[in-house]
Amino acid sequence: MSVSFTDIERAAQRLAGLAVRTPLIESDVLNDLLGLRVLIKPETLQRVGAFKFRGAYNRLSQIPPKAKAAGVVAFSSGNHAQGVALAARMLGMPALIVMPSDAPKIKVDATLGYGAEIAFYNRMTDDRIAMAAAFAEQRGAIIVPAFDDDDIIAGQGTVGLEMVQQAADLNLKLDMVISPVGGGGLLAGTALAVKARSPGTLMVGVEPVTFNDTKISLEAGVRQAISPSARSLCDALESPAPGALTFPIVQQTVTEIAVVSDAEVAAAMRYAFSTLKLVVEPGGVVGLAALLAGKVASLTPRQVVGVVLSGGNVDPDLFAQVLRGDY
Amino acid sequence: MSVSFTDIERAAQRLAGLAVRTPLIESDVLNDLLGLRVLIKPETLQRVGAFKFRGAYNRLSQIPPKAKAAGVVAFSSGNHAQGVALAARMLGMPALIVMPSDAPKIKVDATLGYGAEIAFYNRMTDDRIAMAAAFAEQRGAIIVPAFDDDDIIAGQGTVGLEMVQQAADLNLKLDMVISPVGGGGLLAGTALAVKARSPGTLMVGVEPVTFNDTKISLEAGVRQAISPSARSLCDALESPAPGALTFPIVQQTVTEIAVVSDAEVAAAMRYAFSTLKLVVEPGGVVGLAALLAGKVASLTPRQVVGVVLSGGNVDPDLFAQVLRGDY
Numbered sequence: 001m002s003v004s005f006t007d008i009e010r011a012a013q014r015l016a017g018l019a020v021r022t023p024l025i026e027s028d029v030l031n032d033l034l035g036l037r038v039l040i041k042p043e044t045l046q047r048v049g050a051f052k053f054r055g056a057y058n059r060l061s062q063i064p065p066k067a068k069a070a071g072v073v074a075f076s077s078g079n080h081a082q083g084v085a086l087a088a089r090m091l092g093m094p095a096l097i098v099m100p101s102d103a104p105k106i107k108v109d110a111t112l113g114y115g116a117e118i119a120f121y122n123r124m125t126d127d128r129i130a131m132a133a134a135f136a137e138q139r140g141a142i143i144v145p146a147f148d149d150d151d152i153i154a155g156q157g158t159v160g161l162e163m164v165q166q167a168a169d170l171n172l173k174l175d176m177v178i179s180p181v182g183g184g185g186l187l188a189g190t191a192l193a194v195k196a197r198s199p200g201t202l203m204v205g206v207e208p209v210t211f212n213d214t215k216i217s218l219e220a221g222v223r224q225a226i227s228p229s230a231r232s233l234c235d236a237l238e239s240p241a242p243g244a245l246t247f248p249i250v251q252q253t254v255t256e257i258a259v260v261s262d263a264e265v266a267a268a269m270r271y272a273f274s275t276l277k278l279v280v281e282p283g284g285v286v287g288l289a290a291l292l293a294g295k296v297a298s299l300t301p302r303q304v305v306g307v308v309l310s311g312g313n314v315d316p317d318l319f320a321q322v323l324r325g326d327y
Numbered sequence: 328m329s330v331s332f333t334d335i336e337r338a339a340q341r342l343a344g345l346a347v348r349t350p351l352i353e354s355d356v357l358n359d360l361l362g363l364r365v366l367i368k369p370e371t372l373q374r375v376g377a378f379k380f381r382g383a384y385n386r387l388s389q390i391p392p393k394a395k396a397a398g399v400v401a402f403s404s405g406n407h408a409q410g411v412a413l414a415a416r417m418l419g420m421p422a423l424i425v426m427p428s429d430a431p432k433i434k435v436d437a438t439l440g441y442g443a444e445i446a447f448y449n450r451m452t453d454d455r456i457a458m459a460a461a462f463a464e465q466r467g468a469i470i471v472p473a474f475d476d477d478d479i480i481a482g483q484g485t486v487g488l489e490m491v492q493q494a495a496d497l498n499l500k501l502d503m504v505i506s507p508v509g510g511g512g513l514l515a516g517t518a519l520a521v522k523a524r525s526p527g528t529l530m531v532g533v534e535p536v537t538f539n540d541t542k543i544s545l546e547a548g549v550r551q552a553i554s555p556s557a558r559s560l561c562d563a564l565e566s567p568a569p570g571a572l573t574f575p576i577v578q579q580t581v582t583e584i585a586v587v588s589d590a591e592v593a594a595a596m597r598y599a600f601s602t603l604k605l606v607v608e609p610g611g612v613v614g615l616a617a618l619l620a621g622k623v624a625s626l627t628p629r630q631v632v633g634v635v636l637s638g639g640n641v642d643p644d645l646f647a648q649v650l651r652g653d654y
Contacts, residue, residue, distance in 0.1 A: 025347075026347070033410060041379040044604040045604060047355060266453055270643065273606050273643065274433060274643065275376075277369075277371040277606040277639030278604065279605065280604075292611075314598065316650040317650075317651075319600070320646075320647035320650045324647055325644070
């Protein structure tokens, strides 16, 4: 594997005092409902409202001084965009983000707010990878991938490192850790950290049923791209294929990929609102959705289960619709 | 004063491992906006979704064994109701709560969910105090006041105790602590704890402009009851007068009472949603509302300010209306 536990420890050192060490929180109501001990890692409380700051800062902070003036280019539906934008501002370099024209407004506004430029693309007709490559060549800028990059994976892995440490502080051993999976940066990084520190902990990824590329790739034993027929409510998880770097890690560390429907995602968002008092975006809540919907096959009663709520950047209009039960 | 710092320390011992030690969280975006270092105490993450569990459990756990069978009676618009209901269930005693018929549904449902009985009253025509007294006499039950009780005040004071300890863990000294004020249990308890451990910290209370009884009482130097002409968005803070026990403590410890409008409260709820990713109820967000609206007169630039977000029990319909800008 291209990323080692030492890389994650070094990422943690780079992020110390800069990323939020998000707490591990519990709800007795949720524990009682599920018959589990659920330790929630709310990366919604992270800078930029999602775990993506971790990987972005870990990557950008290693760009040599002479390359800083030309800056960075990234493509992202929104959370990686914000992470790169904030990290670039902190490190004093320009950032251009290629974003879909239908990205959530809250993610577009925040990316601009952190001082990045945005170039919009049409999700149906444009090739965002080619666009980003062209911009990078024009500027001599460095492309920062959203997940398929060793430093990005290592940065996201600090989520898992903290979870193991924080569970140990509670004198608990994690039986399972559940993470959303889009391209696989968070899942792969978290799995590497968790397995290094706690080899007996099972790793489970969760993706939207309409973007089940990681699940079918694992079943096939080789990366598979899907041709999605419909959008998912989970804008952050609409990747059509696992990454070349993330997939081998996922293959070696992950026990199960669960899938959830939009209705299950919306129900979990309402549960997080009413019971946990947390604002979680659709793509961020899939782990909780899988637990509430009984979709995690590897689970055993009374286990200690860590769940990453990976982001909270959701437009107020959509959130109000979810609260009203429109999804 | 009827409550001592030792009472708060003893309450903390009773609550250890039972109440959530809610984290102290920060948002760099909020800090930058206000030019302050804001340490947020999200009691939204407390059991029952509000600080009220602390005082209720501290009071109920001191009821002698022979009095447990007859149980307790409380009157409350909702958060104290839930706190008493849960504490009673944990301690194995019955609880009857006298609640207004227009209490938020989420609070009614949760109170029933914790196994309490509810007797509803009409906010305009019924005397809830007389109703509670009659029920208590019928049953031989103990009345548990929402704020005007030494053990309740001491329990709520553990919020302030934790804030001072958690700030110290960050090597920070709190210049100011801001708390909502309804009847004054949270404000009085928190102020006692903060002033005992950190005498230089200024205490500020915030109440709705339509329920400014604590502000006018402090100005008059004696408790004043108001005759409110309108409801407030802050259902949890609609007390018409400070408590007999809480007011002397507030008089001796609190520097300023700020007041906020419903529009300022709604704006702060939207800010907590979009930037902090926290679900906060109207009465819980008044401290943040006062900061965002520039209503805290005692504030100095670059200060370290602790803010209690005291509860998150808000109906989804109202929250959706607030997100849509109806308030």
